[in-house]
Ligand code: PEP
């Protein structure tokens with residue numbers, strides 16, 4: 167039966183495919199297809215892992231001390247039973263043989279299916295056995311990892327490459343459905359085989375949504391109970407434009423969305439023609455279109471999209487999910503140099519690490535967050551709390567600046583004391599490099615304006631910095647007191663709120679009056695509905711996901727910046743700017 171689930175539109179486009187349910191805790195499991203002639207070897211791999219776990223548990227059981235509680239032996243029995251369960255093993259075999267999933271993916275998929283059955287059991291004792299299933303799965307995965315695979319995972323491949331690899335056998339797109347997904351886990355799915363994704367939780371500018379947008383696949387977040395209502399293998403349409411999921415669509419709905427999908431593809435082809443067109447308004451004003459990136463490898467997409475530099479390199483993605491071990495100076499230096507070289511002489515703005523809130527260092531830390539993580543030890547506060555860590559990053563960035571034009575951007579400053587501390591640490595990092603005789607380059611220094619306090623003391627900021635970059639995602643969150651990652655208050659997260667627009671307008675105007683550079687690097691910069699307003703407010707530098715650049719360029723080519731100026735003033739003076747903004 168067809169039904170729809172409403173959430174928040176995150177990333178444009180339509181995806182139609184079969185659902186793959188992925189538990190957040192299992193997102194780090196590799197997902198790839200194996201070649202059809204290797205399925206037997208993969209099944210054998212699972213068998214070997216299962217045998218090893220059975221042997222391990224049997225040994226533990228045999229060596230149990232005499233005074234061990236009898237429940238322990240009984241529990242181990244349950245684990246053995248689960249491991250030898252026919253349904254579980256034939257299920258895993260099915261995913262490998264019929265769907266060509268790799269072993270780890272097959273094990274976790276079957277685990278998910280089983281776990282749901284346990285959830286639905288009425289008997290509390292049986293329901294609690296889900297924890298045993300979890301432990302058994304965990305052990306299996308550990309063995310699979312340790313044993314290594316005779317079938318090497320292919321290099322991350324895009325869907326078309328997967329199709330080439332597997333021929334027609336698996337010509338069914340897959341869409342990922344999860345309760346939640348940490349931003350670092352989303353990174354695992356970059357360049358992956360999924361055609362779209364949806365999560366139960368999250369806001370439009372949560373970092374998970376931001377990474378999804380950078381992958382340019384249709385996505386919906388905040389779809390509440392999607393991961394409960396959708397079953398493995400259900401056909402799902404993800405309408406990333408309207409923020410809707412349609413489950414088990416009828417043929418007529420499928421045909422309509424198939425048509426929309428093709429329209430979208432045509433539109434993309436049309437936009438592609440703008441790749442080499444300079445970003446100039448009708449009245450001849452030059453606009454700088456920069457890219458936001460998460461990893462050095464993203465520079466490829468930035469160059470292809472015609473970005474004239476990187477306006478925001480979110481360096482924190484180099485720090486995530488490493489089990490607490492932070493990247494050392496050499497590793498960071500290597501990554502920054504790769505980004506600089508990737509941009510082929512164009513400037514790269516590297517933001518110092520912005521860990522915390524919805525971007526935890528480790529996915530497991532997500533559970534143990536503080537009461538108000540967005541107001542806690544995040545971004546520059548985290549860096550200033552650990553000077554040796556911060557100095558390591560600063561040295562790496564300064565050294566990378568010897569290879570090209572690098573700008574150093576500092577997130578979430580709100581206090582002049584923080585500014586002074588940061589600048590003194592930058593001086594200290596330079597002194598350390600001098601002492602070492604290391605080569606480093608000059609950098610322009612910029613501050614993010616993403617806390618209202620910063621937007622209200624622009625003169626002070628401009629005394630210390632060469633340029634400012636508006637982080638509208640956080641500026642909206644902190645101005646309106648709305649958690650950007652909480653779907654329950656997403657309707658109040660309003661980029662057009664007069665208070666937000668006033669802070670944005672003031673920042674642009676103050677930078678202009680002092681002859682300093684200013685850009686917007688929050689999601690507002692890539693939102694085509696905001697392009698005309700930002701142009702009218704005088705903004706000439708926009709930084710966004712490479713995938714948004716051409717659509718924004720199209721708006722710029724159609725705009726007359728001089729004529730937009732009085733209209734923009736009217737919009738920000740209005741009680742209800744959205745009314746004017748969305749008027750045709
Ligand atoms: C912002 O807050 O607008 C921004 C660009 O930073 P991030 O989204 O990484 O917090």
Ligand code: MG
Nearest residue numbers: 616637639640
């Ligand atoms: Mg921010």
